[in-house]
Amino acid sequence: MFKVLLSFLLCSVAAFASGGSATSEIPDLTMTWIGFxxxxxxxxxxxxxxxxxxxxxxxAKPALFIGTFIFILIALYYAINDLDMDLVHVQAQHLILEIAEIFFFLFVAMTYIESLIHMNVFDKLKYNLVTKGYSYRKLFWVTGFIAFFLSPIADNLTTALILSTVLITIEKKRKDFLVPGAINIVVAANAGGAWSPFGDITTLMAWTAGKGVFTDFLYLFPAAIGGYLITAFLLSKFVPTEKPEFDASKEEVPVMAEGAKVVMGLGVFTIFCAVMSHQVLHLPAMWGMMFGLSLLKVYSYGLNRRHGKEHFNIFHSMAKIENNTLMFFFGILAAVGGLYFIGWLALASHVYSPDVLGPTWSNIGVGFLSAIVDNVPVMSAVLKANPQMGLDQWMLVTLTAGVGGSLISFGSAAGVGVMGKLHGIYTFNSHMKYAWTILIGYIVSISIWYIQYEVLQISHYGS
Incomplete structure (x- = not known):
């Protein structure tokens, strides 16, 4: 549901381009000293x-620094040159709204995950997987497929956080399993979210902009799963074939704490509330998430009344949240917002123009750009540029912007989340070691799209 939340950014980003007379007068500062x-x-x-x-x-440290420092420099530039300071104030307000929505959404999602960890849910899942006698390689495939099919229902970040937690509970030391397994989860989560209007910000942005109806995005399934399977197949060759060291007779069978199943049910209902908040009630998705958090707090009160205060303390779960991940998102979103305010992302949209590269190559390039910058502003720039493209090309840019983030470890919300969970194990360098497998999968996804849409013309409106 993280991607559903990010869709609300459209309202804020749209204000940059058409939100009234104030934003229409924003000067282009790209070629000034503040721009460079x-x-x-x-x-x-x-x-x-x-x-x-x-x-x-x-x-989080460099991200937070550049995010705050860039906007401070912009404000100083406006003050020194006697420009309209109200523009800075308005853009800062928009940015605060964006960051607050993401922050609280992640805060609730992470609280639920930490609560489930406390209640031994993931230990139970790990025990069930390992006691089945699965090898590292089979566990690699199981977690990958779960990620691919869970992401369209939930979202890529929540899915990646949950399954990376399972991964680290299965094995804490063997990087030859953890690193390919983490990459597998990130790629699967991003690919799985690409063919659902609710699974990825790119699909949701294109859908709400009227570039396709709901069922149009389902036709991206072959390209999404085809590219993922190729990457997963190549990655699996680096995963050990032996089984994890686990003696069931010497291990205590994990028992889920009383109320764990209800907490899982509340988690699912919270995701439902987030979807309904945005789609039906026209509230930010985080509103539904916060409502779900309130339900968890009420339920924890009931558990404490029945089983004692030490049974489940929700504030202990909150204290274990990966705050560095939250701060990283704050910094990156602030930095990207600053670059957008200056005019760099608008310039990128001109480079994307079909008059320069043509729609197909431009849309393919969007995938690489989204991995380096972020798919939210990139896709927004494409939608505002609104090049004359058919359904096939809009589905391509939706696919590439969504899947392209997997090419770099911090190029997607899923990758950033897993980097936080597997700190020191899943890193930029460890990811780039296997990046060639992701690139091959990316090429395969585009190839499947080309055969399906351009050769066979199989789409919602195709023959």
């Missing part, structure tokens, strides 16, 4: 994010 300075700061900051393992610096 901000771009350089962004690139340097991203370097330290990528080199997290080399410098032993948490990725």
């Amino acid at each position: 300075a901000s771009l350089i700061i962004f690139v340097i900051g991203y370097y330290f994010v990528a080199a997290e393992e080399k410098y032993e610096i948490d990725k």
